[in-house]
Amino acid sequence: MIFNTEELLAQLQDALERDEFDSAIHLIEVLRGPDQAMLFAELDDDEQVELLPKLDLSDSADILEDLDNPETAKLAASLPVETIARIVDEMEPDKAADLLGDLTDQQTQAVLARLDDADEVRPLLIHPDESAGGLMTSEFLALRPLMTAQEAIEALRNWDPDSEEIYYLFVADEKKQLCGVVNLRQLILASDNTLIENLMDGDVISVNTGADQEECARTMAHYDLSAIPVVDEDGLIMGVITHDDIVDVLEEEATEDVYRLSNISNSELDPDSSIKEQLKGRLPWLYLNTLTALFGAWVISNYEQVIAQAAVLALFQSVVAGQGGNTASQNIAMAVRTLATERVSTKTQRRIIIRQIFMGLILGIAVGAVVALGVYLWRGNIYLSFVLGLALVANLSLGSMVGILVPLGLEKIGIDPALASSVLVTAATDSMGFFIFLSLAAHFLKQIQ
Amino acid sequence: MIFNTEELLAQLQDALERDEFDSAIHLIEVLRGPDQAMLFAELDDDEQVELLPKLDLSDSADILEDLDNPETAKLAASLPVETIARIVDEMEPDKAADLLGDLTDQQTQAVLARLDDADEVRPLLIHPDESAGGLMTSEFLALRPLMTAQEAIEALRNWDPDSEEIYYLFVADEKKQLCGVVNLRQLILASDNTLIENLMDGDVISVNTGADQEECARTMAHYDLSAIPVVDEDGLIMGVITHDDIVDVLEEEATEDVYRLSNISNSELDPDSSIKEQLKGRLPWLYLNTLTALFGAWVISNYEQVIAQAAVLALFQSVVAGQGGNTASQNIAMAVRTLATERVSTKTQRRIIIRQIFMGLILGIAVGAVVALGVYLWRGNIYLSFVLGLALVANLSLGSMVGILVPLGLEKIGIDPALASSVLVTAATDSMGFFIFLSLAAHFLKQIQ
Numbered sequence: 039m040i041f042n043t044e045e046l047l048a049q050l051q052d053a054l055e056r057d058e059f060d061s062a063i064h065l066i067e068v069l070r071g072p073d074q075a076m077l078f079a080e081l082d083d084d085e086q087v088e089l090l091p092k093l094d095l096s097d098s099a100d101i102l103e104d105l106d107n108p109e110t111a112k113l114a115a116s117l118p119v120e121t122i123a124r125i126v127d128e129m130e131p132d133k134a135a136d137l138l139g140d141l142t143d144q145q146t147q148a149v150l151a152r153l154d155d156a157d158e159v160r161p162l163l164i165h166p167d168e169s170a171g172g173l174m175t176s177e178f179l180a181l182r183p184l185m186t187a188q189e190a191i192e193a194l195r196n197w198d199p200d201s202e203e204i205y206y207l208f209v210a211d212e213k214k215q216l217c218g219v220v221n222l223r224q225l226i227l228a229s230d231n232t233l234i235e236n237l238m239d240g241d242v243i244s245v246n247t248g249a250d251q252e253e254c255a256r257t258m259a260h261y262d263l264s265a266i267p268v269v270d271e272d273g274l275i276m277g278v279i280t281h282d283d284i285v286d287v288l289e290e291e292a293t294e295d296v297y298r299l300s301n302i303s304n305s306e307l308d309p310d311s312s313i314k315e316q317l318k319g320r321l322p323w324l325y326l327n328t329l330t331a332l333f334g335a336w337v338i339s340n341y342e343q344v345i346a347q348a349a350v351l352a353l354f355q356s357v358v359a360g361q362g363g364n365t366a367s368q369n370i371a372m373a374v375r376t377l378a379t380e381r382v383s384t385k386t387q388r389r390i391i392i393r394q395i396f397m398g399l400i401l402g403i404a405v406g407a408v409v410a411l412g413v414y415l416w417r418g419n420i421y422l423s424f425v426l427g428l429a430l431v432a433n434l435s436l437g438s439m440v441g442i443l444v445p446l447g448l449e450k451i452g453i454d455p456a457l458a459s460s461v462l463v464t465a466a467t468d469s470m471g472f473f474i475f476l477s478l479a480a481h482f483l484k485q486i487q
Numbered sequence: 488m489i490f491n492t493e494e495l496l497a498q499l500q501d502a503l504e505r506d507e508f509d510s511a512i513h514l515i516e517v518l519r520g521p522d523q524a525m526l527f528a529e530l531d532d533d534e535q536v537e538l539l540p541k542l543d544l545s546d547s548a549d550i551l552e553d554l555d556n557p558e559t560a561k562l563a564a565s566l567p568v569e570t571i572a573r574i575v576d577e578m579e580p581d582k583a584a585d586l587l588g589d590l591t592d593q594q595t596q597a598v599l600a601r602l603d604d605a606d607e608v609r610p611l612l613i614h615p616d617e618s619a620g621g622l623m624t625s626e627f628l629a630l631r632p633l634m635t636a637q638e639a640i641e642a643l644r645n646w647d648p649d650s651e652e653i654y655y656l657f658v659a660d661e662k663k664q665l666c667g668v669v670n671l672r673q674l675i676l677a678s679d680n681t682l683i684e685n686l687m688d689g690d691v692i693s694v695n696t697g698a699d700q701e702e703c704a705r706t707m708a709h710y711d712l713s714a715i716p717v718v719d720e721d722g723l724i725m726g727v728i729t730h731d732d733i734v735d736v737l738e739e740e741a742t743e744d745v746y747r748l749s750n751i752s753n754s755e756l757d758p759d760s761s762i763k764e765q766l767k768g769r770l771p772w773l774y775l776n777t778l779t780a781l782f783g784a785w786v787i788s789n790y791e792q793v794i795a796q797a798a799v800l801a802l803f804q805s806v807v808a809g810q811g812g813n814t815a816s817q818n819i820a821m822a823v824r825t826l827a828t829e830r831v832s833t834k835t836q837r838r839i840i841i842r843q844i845f846m847g848l849i850l851g852i853a854v855g856a857v858v859a860l861g862v863y864l865w866r867g868n869i870y871l872s873f874v875l876g877l878a879l880v881a882n883l884s885l886g887s888m889v890g891i892l893v894p895l896g897l898e899k900i901g902i903d904p905a906l907a908s909s910v911l912v913t914a915a916t917d918s919m920g921f922f923i924f925l926s927l928a929a930h931f932l933k934q935i936q
Contacts, residue, residue: 043830070690072709080832195676222671227644241519259738260521262731264713281730282711285737289708292741293824296748300820301813308825309818309839309891316846317853320817324854327813328806332861335802342798349794352801353784356917359805360780361773364750368769369758371749375742376757381492383529390758397765404766405773412781442758468805 047080054085059092067097075104087116099128102137111140119145123152126159132175132283135162139172162277170254171247173287174268174277180210183217183235187228190220208267208275209238216244216267216275244269247276254279255287295374298456299367301327323461330465334359337469341476348486350417351479354426357409359471362433365401366463369394369441374456377449391442398438399431406430421485429475437467496529503534508541516546524553536565548577551586560589568594572601575608581624581732584611611726619703620696622736623717623726629659632666632684636677639669657716658687663723665693665716693718696725703728704736744823747905748816750776772910779914783808786918790925797935799866800928803875806858808920811882814850815912818843818890823905826898840891847887848880855879870934878924886916 046065053062066074066089078086078101090098090113102110102125114122114137126134126149138146138159146163150156158176165171177199181190190207207225209218218238228237244267245254258266264281294305304319311319338345338355345351376382382390410427414420440463445455479486495514502511515523515538527535527550539547539562551559551574563571563586575583575598587595587608595612599605607625614620626648630639639656656674658667667687677686693716694703707715713730743754753768760768787794787804794800825831831839859876863869889912894904928935 044832047832070692070710072711076709076830080835191675194672222675223643226640226671226675243519259731259734260525261519262521264730281713282708284734285708288734288737288741289828292737292744293828295741296745296820296824299745299749300816302817302820307821309821309843310825310835313842313846313849317849320814321850321853323817324810324813324850325857328810328854328858331806331809332858335806338802338805339799342802345801346795346798349791349798349801350788352794352798352804353787353791355801356787356805356808357777357780357784360917361777364773364776365769367749368751368772371745371751372756372758375745376759379738379742381525383493383496386529386759393762394758397762400762400766401770401773404770405777408774409777409781468809 043077043080046077050077051081051085054081054089059089062089063092063094066093071097071100072104075101079105079109083112086113091117091121095124096128098125103129103133110137115141115145119148120152123149127154130175131155131158131162131177132173132277134159135172136167138163139167165247168251169247170245170249170251170268170279171276173251173254173279173283174247175280176277178208178267178275178278180208180214180216180275181220181234181238183209183211183233183238185234186230187225187232187234187237188230190225190234206265208242208278209234210275214274216242216269216273218242219267242267244275245279246271251287252291255284255291258284259288291378295378295456298454299370299374299460301460303457326461327464330461330468333465334468334472337472338476341472341480344476344480344483348479348483350419350422350486351476354413354422355472355475358426358429358433358475359468361405361430362437362467362471363464364437365398365434366437366441366467367460369438370445370455370459370463373442373445374459377445377455382446387446391439391446394442395435395439398435398441401438402431402434405434419486421482422479425475425478425482425486429471429478432474433467433471436470437463440466492526492529495526499526500530500534503530503538508538511538512541512543515542520546520549521553524550528554528558532561535562540566540570544573545577547574552578552582559586564590564594568597569601572598576603579624580604580607580611580626581622581726583608584621585616587612588616614696617700618696619694619698619700619717619728620725622700622703622728622732623696624729625726627657627716627724627727629657629663629665629724630669630683630687632658632660632682632687634683635679636674636681636683636686637679639674639683655714657691657724657727658683659724665691665718665722665724667691668716691716693724694728695720700736701740704733704740707733708737740827744827744905747903748820748823748909750909752906775910776913779910779917782914783917783921786921787925790921790929793925793929793932797928797932799868799871799935800925803862803871804921804924807875807878807882807924808917810854810879811886811916811920812913813886814847814883815886815890815916816909818887819894819904819908819912822891822894823908826894826904831895836895840888840895843891844884844888847884847890850887851880851883854883868935870931871928874924874927874931874935878920878927881923882916882920885919886912889915 050062050065053065066077069077074097102114126137138149150160153159162176179193179197181193207220207222208216209220210216218240219242220234220238224237243257243261243263245257247268247270254266266279267275268277268279270276290305297305301323302319303323307316307319406427409430410423413426414423444463445459448455448458499511499514502514515526518526523546551563575586587598599609602608611625628642628646630642656669656671657665658669659665667689668691669683669687673686692706692710692712694706696717696719703715715728716724717726717728719725739754746754750772751768752772756765756768855876858879859872862875863872893912894908897904897907
């Protein structure tokens with residue numbers, strides 16, 4: 039960002055500590071909305087509670103719009119209901135609905151009762167946060183097909199939204215049925231008496247209120263749209279999703295992928311989340327992984343006598359298991375991101391699977407040969423080197439194969455490949471790695487000892 | 488998407504096979520631009536080369552704009568220079584520059600010489616693809632401060648860009664110095680004689696031509712901008728980046744994070760990339776990981792005699808190492824995504840580090856206790872259970888600590904935490920895990936045997 043947050047934060051906290059609220063408010067007010075929120079988020083909880091009610095209502099609204107959801111709700115809940123209502127009135131309806139959704143039912147009802155424009159927010163409350171209905175704003179202007187360009191501009195003039203930006207103007211008939219889209223530039227360039235129905239593009243891309251937020255974001259990204267209308271089952275226009283929402287959604291989905299691949303099930307966690315929240319999102323996956331690790335230990339236990347006679351095997355079993363796992367992780371990462379960002383046809387899937395099996399074989403030979411050579415130089419036992427090299431070729435090939443088959447298979451049966459691939463595949467590469475290496479070694483036990 | 492790609496693709500390939508080009512062209516033409524590209528991308532290479540020159544120039548341009556870069560260049564290179572030039576003329580200048588940048592120098596010069604509007608594309612060729620200059624389009628309209636609203640609308644009327652959408656109108660003085668921004672709605676609502684300088688907002692957020700694409704995307708996302716002007720060192724306006732570009736950039740950066748965390752260094756790889764490209768992006772990381780795994784083997788080799796006397800230790804050493812690694816991966820994932828999407832103040836960093844160390848201790852106790860109990864029930868040796876449990880507590884605590892310290896530290900010294908964290912941290916959790924478990928076990932060797 040353009041300013042030095044650390045410095046500004048120090049000044050702000052200093053002012054708050056000395057109860058110099060005017061200068062504190064001034065420090066915030068000169069910033070742009072998103073910067074206000076960023077600075078505000080750095081304050082301690084009690085400083086936030088102290089400062090917020092003293093700020094301008096529209097600044098408070100900007101700040102609450104930009105803060106993270108759980109933070110916003112906690113902060114808002116600490117304010118008097120009347121104050122919340124005044125701030126919510128200034129917020130964009132979709133953000134207002136998000137905030138109200140995070141409050142208790144009682145608080146929500148109390149705030150709604152005090153709002154100036156409760157009717158704008160109320161319909162948004164019924165949709166889940168992660169659906170098109172939860173993302174959309176009810177603040178849109180729908181033109182009529184039989185308006186003239188001049189009438190449309192007049193309507194635009196009389197409309198006073200909380201957000202300054204307009205991307206497209208949607209056209210709906212008297213039943214509110216979506217029937218077209220006009221971009222602002224076309225409207226300006228048209229002569230005064232042109233009918234909207236002659237200006238509009240009747241081929242409008244829309245999403246349903248129940249559509250998942252990722253589907254909305256992907257559709258907008260695919261068609262390069264800066265806004266998309268949301269319709270109900272009857273095609274009636276209910277709201278509009280704008281481009282700033284899709285950036286948030288895509289970031290959320292990317293974080294979810296990274297987290298799930300790293301065995302965290304709650305994508306809202308960050309390193310600063312409460313211990314309790316982190317335990318809930320992390321411990322079950324650690325337990326699951328521990329279970330598969332103990333299965334790996336059981337595989338090894340079948341070769342305990344072999345290891346007792348050649349303890350050197352204990353050095354290298356993890357190398358075989360681990361490199362199979364690393365190869366598989368590479369495949370999972372590529373499969374997960376590819377499935378997330380594009381469509382993969384059946385034909386392409388077949389080609390990919392064959393390519394990745396071949397890839398695993400090549401990687402296995404490349405890694406196996408080098409390790410075999412290195413370990414021969416270190417331990418001087420050609421049989422050990424041979425067994426290790428061969429086990430690596432086999433486990434990297436198998437790792438590469440399950441690393442592509444598992445995510446593609448999970449996607450096919452409707453499970454998010456990011457969620458389960460990593461634990462399933464690691465279980466496979468670990469136990470297979472131990473089994474292949476130790477069972478091979480058992481055959482050459484005399485020579486390895 | 489709205490149509491069934493598999494079915495449409497089958498029809499299209501069928502038509503091409505029977506040389507029924509008219510019906511093939513019709514199948515494509517009825518689709519929207521991005522859908523045309525998606526379907527076209529599914530064709531085999533020779534089918535693409537055959538079909539592209541037969542399509543309408545503007546359809547070809549749409550398709551080339553939406554295909555992946557390497558594909559586009561390969562395809563374009565197969566066409567006659569004159570055909571490429573005609574198609575490039577129809578493309579948006581930023582996409583045209585991307586395409587020309589991927590051709591050989593000779594081809595690029597030949598195409599440039601034949602373009603109708605080479606001057607729009609030429610200046611874009613000097614900027615690296617991943618910079619603001621490489622993302623921006625030179626197709627923008629800059630208003631003058633002393634124009635009236637009516638003159639501005641007249642200017643807009645006479646302007647005929649390849650892209651239909653306009654988000655903001657930027658204002659520049661006679662030296663091309665950026666001095667303000669007007670949104671289209673304000674322009675419409677203004678009375679005819681209002682001067683642009685009275686309409687415009689003088690507080691314009693811009694980026695420099697050399698700014699990294701991620702910085703541009705983050706700035707636009709932070710301020711919810713649908714377009715941002717790009718200026719040179721003297722503040723002269725050089726181009727505009729639009730919202731569709733930032734979605735691509737954020738997706739690219741997210742893929743880069745996932746790939747780097749999974750040890751793939753080239754974020755353009757996908758499961759369908761050529762064996763050669765995949766080897767280049769994957770094998771060096773596998774070798775690096777193998778090296779750290781062999782270091783782990785060396786750590787174990789110091790306890791070879793201990794294992795020879797108690798082979799049961801070989802079963803559980805990997806459980807300790809692996810669960811430390813999993814805990815650390817969770818921390819790395821949270822740290823990488825948090826650093827990628829928001830600013831973390833020094834104060835917050837300190838709090839996070841303390842929290843994660845504490846977190847590791849709790850996770851260690853939770854996992855250690857369960858594994859100790861389970862292994863006691865399985866093997867019936869209380870000393871083994873005790874050593875294993877204690878080693879897990881220690882390694883999960885250490886894993887959690889390095890899992891937060893390493894990414895934060897890398898970020899501080901300007902290295903992408905996603906790139907190196909995973910290999911460094913795994914090396915640590917593996918060798919520490921082996922060392923802690925085996926050295927503890929060595930103390931209780933008699934009781935474990």
